[in-house]
Amino acid sequence: MAQYPARQTLNASGRAVVPGLVDPHTHAVYAGDRVAEFELKLQGANYLDILASGGGIASTARAVREASVAQLVAETRPRLDEMLRLGTTTAEIKTGYGLTTASELAMLAAIAELDQTHPLELVPTFLGAHAIPPEYKTDPDGYAQLVIKEMLPQAAEWYTNSHFAQQGIPFFNDVFCEQNAFTLAQARAVLEAGLAHGLRPKIHADEFNALGGVRLAIELGAISADHLDVTTAEEIALLGTAETIAVPLPAVNFHLGSHHFANARGLVEAGAAVALATDLNPGSAPCPSMPFVMALACRYQKLLPAEALNASTINAAHAIGLGHRLGSLEVGKQADVLILAAADYRHLVYQFGGNLVQTVIKRGQVVGK
Numbered sequence: 001m002a003q004y005p006a007r008q009t010l011n012a013s014g015r016a017v018v019p020g021l022v023d024p025h026t027h028a029v030y031a032g033d034r035v036a037e038f039e040l041k042l043q044g045a046n047y048l049d050i051l052a053s054g055g056g057i058a059s060t061a062r063a064v065r066e067a068s069v070a071q072l073v074a075e076t077r078p079r080l081d082e083m084l085r086l087g088t089t090t091a092e093i094k095t096g097y098g099l100t101t102a103s104e105l106a107m108l109a110a111i112a113e114l115d116q117t118h119p120l121e122l123v124p125t126f127l128g129a130h131a132i133p134p135e136y137k138t139d140p141d142g143y144a145q146l147v148i149k150e151m152l153p154q155a156a157e158w159y160t161n162s163h164f165a166q167q168g169i170p171f172f173n174d175v176f177c178e179q180n181a182f183t184l185a186q187a188r189a190v191l192e193a194g195l196a197h198g199l200r201p202k203i204h205a206d207e208f209n210a211l212g213g214v215r216l217a218i219e220l221g222a223i224s225a226d227h228l229d230v231t232t233a234e235e236i237a238l239l240g241t242a243e244t245i246a247v248p249l250p251a252v253n254f255h256l257g258s259h260h261f262a263n264a265r266g267l268v269e270a271g272a273a274v275a276l277a278t279d280l281n282p283g284s285a286p287c288p289s290m291p292f293v294m295a296l297a298c299r300y301q302k303l304l305p306a307e308a309l310n311a312s313t314i315n316a317a318h319a320i321g322l323g324h325r326l327g328s329l330e331v332g333k334q335a336d337v338l339i340l341a342a343a344d345y346r347h348l349v350y351q352f353g354g355n356l357v358q359t360v361i362k363r364g365q366v367v368g369k
């Protein structure tokens, strides 16, 4: 149109154009890797056994505690580059590998620096209650109290002074409710403490054991409940009527070599808003690719291509509180757009193992080709 002369035009004829993908659950900031643990798992070691013996999250926590903010940023940046190439234009990133007040704050500082220096738009989540650190092994309640009394107030203060607050980007408070992590009572205490600081809850619930995390999430008005691998039919029905968004993480099941996946089809049928996410992390899902997650969800969770795309765009945006601005191609929304190397968007989930994202546009600017 004459009143809006274009400085740059892109020819997308014969190409499918879709909204930029939103990854609403990642642990993308970390140091080191867990490739040796991966090999142990291939030989039969169990995830919860590794967690109980000080491996798993605790081993990444050791690496993160030793890393400077600059190192965390340097190790994470290539992961964000890869996510962007694969079509993710916005991602949530959690803390939870520091597990001390200082190193949780260092993770938040790394997320802020990455957001300001990388085209991928980030949303921070505090996950001090990710694992019981080794020094609190015999006193998990003591660690929950540290999260509540010391970490959460400082994280909330950090947020208030951050550019995220100034720009209206929300800040969430998450907890891993699971055996050998946080009990339902501890999860409630941590999430209620976050609410007292104005932080809306998220929860890791029902990954291995159904402890009641979904009910808690709904009761506390959590924006999302994530994993949901062993969620009961009753709780699936509850999610069908709740505002809380259901976020299955099929790359985790895949990486753990499991043939069991969250009942995403059942969640959709129940009326739940379903979002997909990578859960990008060094232990259970070293996966930067939303299209791969979508491909898994179609094959193993019986989502249709349109449902997988919806779950990775508008629903995913709502799962991080940004559905009003992101997640769909609409007048007035931010121009986060992908041009695919295919005429039909269904190729994005039909093909897998490569990258069909030809052009990435973030905030109206071409940021990746």
Ligand SMILES: [Zn+2]
Residues within 6 Å of the ligand: 025, 026, 027, 204, 279
């Ligand atoms: Zn997670």
